[in-house]
Amino acid sequence: MSVRREVTIVDMGLGNLRSVARAFERASALVTISADPSMIARASCLVVPGQGAFRDCALAIERGFGDALRESIARGIPYLGICLGMQMLFDSSEEAPNAAGLGVFKGKVVRFAVDSTLKVPHMGWNNVHATHPFMQDGAYYYFVHSYHCVPADRSLVAATVDYGGEVCAAIAKDNLFACQFHPEKSQDAGAHLIESFLNGPAWS
Amino acid sequence: MLTKRIIPCLDVKDGRVVKGVRFEGLRDSGDPVECAMRYDRDGADEIAFLDITASHEARRTLFGLVERTAENIRVPLTVGGGVRTRDDIRDLLNAGADKVSVNTAAVRDPDFIADASSAYGAQAIVVAIDAKRKADGVRWEVFTHGGRQGTGLDVVAWAKRVAALGAGEILLTSMDRDGTKDGYDLALTAAVTSAVSVPVIASGGVGTLEHMRDGFLVGHADAALAASIFHDGAFRVQDVRTFLADAGISVRPFGKGYA
Numbered sequence: 456m457s458v459r460r461e462v463t464i465v466d467m468g469l470g471n472l473r474s475v476a477r478a479f480e481r482a483s484a485l486v487t488i489s490a491d492p493s494m495i496a497r498a499s500c501l502v503v504p505g506q507g508a509f510r511d512c513a514l515a516i517e518r519g520f521g522d523a524l525r526e527s528i529a530r531g532i533p534y535l536g537i538c539l540g541m542q543m544l545f546d547s548s549e550e551a552p553n554a555a556g557l558g559v560f561k562g563k564v565v566r567f568a569v570d571s572t573l574k575v576p577h578m579g580w581n582n583v584h585a586t587h588p589f590m591q592d593g594a595y596y597y598f599v600h601s602y603h604c605v606p607a608d609r610s611l612v613a614a615t616v617d618y619g620g621e622v623c624a625a626i627a628k629d630n631l632f633a634c635q636f637h638p639e640k641s642q643d644a645g646a647h648l649i650e651s652f653l654n655g656p657a658w659s
Numbered sequence: 660m661l662t663k664r665i666i667p668c669l670d671v672k673d674g675r676v677v678k679g680v681r682f683e684g685l686r687d688s689g690d691p692v693e694c695a696m697r698y699d700r701d702g703a704d705e706i707a708f709l710d711i712t713a714s715h716e717a718r719r720t721l722f723g724l725v726e727r728t729a730e731n732i733r734v735p736l737t738v739g740g741g742v743r744t745r746d747d748i749r750d751l752l753n754a755g756a757d758k759v760s761v762n763t764a765a766v767r768d769p770d771f772i773a774d775a776s777s778a779y780g781a782q783a784i785v786v787a788i789d790a791k792r793k794a795d796g797v798r799w800e801v802f803t804h805g806g807r808q809g810t811g812l813d814v815v816a817w818a819k820r821v822a823a824l825g826a827g828e829i830l831l832t833s834m835d836r837d838g839t840k841d842g843y844d845l846a847l848t849a850a851v852t853s854a855v856s857v858p859v860i861a862s863g864g865v866g867t868l869e870h871m872r873d874g875f876l877v878g879h880a881d882a883a884l885a886a887s888i889f890h891d892g893a894f895r896v897q898d899v900r901t902f903l904a905d906a907g908i909s910v911r912p913f914g915k916g917y918a
Contacts, residue, residue: 470779473755477730507780574858574881576782576827580704580911581661595662595911597704597735599757599782599827618661640757642702642733 459485460653463498465524466490467515469539470506478639482649492523500658501527504639505539509564509602512543513554521557528559528631533657536633541626542604544633550602560626561607573619576601581636583624587613589632589651590625594644596636598624603635630657662911663875664704664882665899666860667889669694671740672711674720676890689890692727698889699732701896702913706732707830707884709760709787710740711805722754729755739787739830748775752783760785760830763803766810766817769824776825785860786826790814790847791834799847806834814847815854822855829855830884833863838887840866848878860884868894868902875908 462484464472476486479502489495503524505512516524528534536544543556548564556564567575580595590613603622606612613632614625625634632652638645669676669691676689695706708728710721718741729736738751739760748759759779765772765786776784789806790799799814818829831851833844841864848861861880865871871883888894896913903910 470783471752471755473726474729474757478733506782508777569856574856576858577661578782578828578858579661579664579881598661599735601781601827637735640733640735642699645733 459483460500460658461485461487462500462502462653463495464488465495465501465503465520465540467503467505467512467520469512469515470504472504474639475502475504475537478645478649479653482646482653484653492519495520496523496526498527498532500533502535502537503540503543504537505543507539508550509539509542509548509556510551510554512539513551513556516543516555516557524557525559528557531630533652533655534631534633535652536631537639538600538635538637541633541635542602544626544631545604545606548602559631560611560628562605564602564604566602567619570619577603577618577622580641581616581618583614583616583636585614585625587625587627587632589627589648589655590614591644591647594647595641596624596634596638596644597640598636600635660909662704662909663880663903664860665871665896665903665910666705666707666737666882666884667694667698667703667896668707668709668862668884668886669890670709670711670886671721671724673717674724677711691724692731694890695728695736696731698896699734702900702911703734703896704911705735705737705882707737707760708739708756710738712741722750725751725754725756737785737830739785745771745775745778748779748783752779758783758785758828760787762787762789765821766801766803766812769820772821772824772826776827781825781827781857784826785828785830786821787830787832788814788818788821788851789832789834790844792844792847797846799844799850802834806837815850818851818855818859822857826857828858828860830860830862836864837862839864840887842866842870843874843878843880843883845873845877848874848880852879852881858882868899871899872903872906872908875903876906
């Protein structure tokens with residue numbers, strides 16, 4: 456019988472959080488949704504989802520979420536970024552060239568090259584090459600994105616996916632894990648990731 | 660490798676699943692939440708709700724349905740039908756839809772697509788196109804208002820335009836085939852998939868597994884939507900998956916552990 460983990464889901468106004476909350480509740484987590492930076496800065500575990508535009512994300516970072524998230528990451532708590540919640544960890548994105556991300560990691564977020572064969576957004580179930588214990592190598596996850604992360608430090612990469620070439624699908628460093636795909640929309644593979652995160656070494 | 664998607668669709672009217680033939684003659688096929696949960700368990704890649712409720716009051720029931728469905732499935736949910744304003748989109752996304760499809764409102768005001776895409780992200784905006792073959796037999800016209808009004812717009816030109824305006828996906832329905840079980844209009848599907856660089860969902864006409872296969876192999880669709888064959892219990896999602904895999908189409912393996 457595992458311990459019920461307390462998880463704070465960060466509400467930066469970047470899309471609906473219900474599916475993410477439900478996915479964590481299914482994994483027996485005690486979920487709080489918060490839009491309060493001071494509470495976020497003190498949380499014992501953060502989940503940062505996000506859909507939509509990088510520009511809106513950058514505005515939320517400026518509104519006080521940025522400092523709160525950077526403080527929490529610096530404290531080394533278990534941290535899970537999803538989709539835009541992964542992209543925002545980097546310096547900037549081609550989607551909004553003048554907007555600043557959290558800058559936790561060096562690197563950029565770039566658009567998929569437009570060519571005749573590649574559909575953008577990258578939308579649907581794709582299999583990953585994963586080297587991280589939260590994921591199973593070869594498993595399929597649900598992706599939906601037009602931009603992807605290019606970390607300057609390749610040792611951050613925890614999983615890649617093939618879409619017009621090798622694309623970063625997840626990164627990990629210490630107790631932080633972030634994925635481009637949506638575990639909350641990825642049936643058993645996603646549930647397994649969330650359970651692994653809740654029972655991972657970050658909590659010890 | 661990105662796999663082809665299988666999308667069971669629920670046509671919802673006044674809170675119940677219905678299905679008609681050529682947009683008319685509706686039959687009751689059950690509770691939408693239960694149907695969606697069954698498709699999720701069966702390994703659907705996504706689920707779609709198309710609300711065909713006419714009255715404004717009854718539309719409120721849709722939000723409750725979307726909420727209960729989104730809470731109980733673990734795949735993306737697309738919701739469409741009667742979406743007119745940015746607030747409609749916001750309300751559906753807040754209720755738990757991952758994507759919202761727009762049709763008539765997009766034709767009436769194409770800037771609505773750009774506006775919605777900029778506000779909620781292209782990934783959340785699907786433009787639904789109801790296409791009817793013209794008398795010349797080689798082109799298609801865009802219809803709106805649940806297939807009741809012609810627009811004079813050419814489907815392929817309109818598809819290119821909506822993709823350029825920021826649609827993240829196109830849901831392409833053949834009105835001539837919808838509910839007939841005669842198969843997709845493959846020439847239509849191929850014409851649109853080759854014209855745009857956003858994903859295209861083929862819709863309208865599936866009656867057999869071969870029809871879904873051809874949607875991918877001949878129509879080059881990115882996703883295949885079907886309604887009747889799933890509601891009728893004629894086929895389950897895993898039957899489709901197995902059949903497509905045997906036909907050499909890349910689909911997500913299901914039921915072998917979590918991979």
